[in-house]
Amino acid sequence: MVLATPAEELELEQLDRIERDLELQRDWAKYRWGKAKTDCYQNYWVDYCLRSARAQYRKEVDPISEQERELHEVQRKLRKSIKDQEDQKRAAERASPERAAERVSNQREFEEKQKASAARAADLEQRRKDAPKRAQENKAGTQLD
Numbered sequence: 673m674v675l676a677t678p679a680e681e682l683e684l685e686q687l688d689r690i691e692r693d694l695e696l697q698r699d700w701a702k703y704r705w706g707k708a709k710t711d712c713y714q715n716y717w718v719d720y721c722l723r724s725a726r727a728q729y730r731k732e733v734d735p736i737s738e739q740e741r742e743l744h745e746v747q748r749k750l751r752k753s754i755k756d757q758e759d760q761k762r763a764a765e766r767a768s769p770e771r772a773a774e775r776v777s778n779q780r781e782f783e784e785k786q787k788a789s790a791a792r793a794a795d796l797e798q799r800r801k802d803a804p805k806r807a808q809e810n811k812a813g814t815q816l817d
Contacts (some may be wrong), residue, residue: 704727
């Protein structure tokens, strides 16, 4: 759950849109590179054609890569800022007196439940130990004369 301000959410949304556009540009450049490669194999001067096509591809892709690096850096900083805000909010919640009282209450309830469970287990064990004796008493008491 990201707790960002509306401005930060809007900025993240814009950055995501820019990233999608850059990916689309890169995909088209890859498509043109692939098409140029296949066209080069139809020519007699394959190596020269491939070098030219690769140079053209690099001319298209290098600026896209640079933009993506800058974009990712901005996205990283923005997400780090949002995460830091979220961490500060969680730390403040943990430090609040209400949460401290709730933790103490929860700990007390847990210990009480553990004691009750141990008492039930001890009672059950005692009943198992007494089972043969009770069975003998029941047998003795129910004999018909």
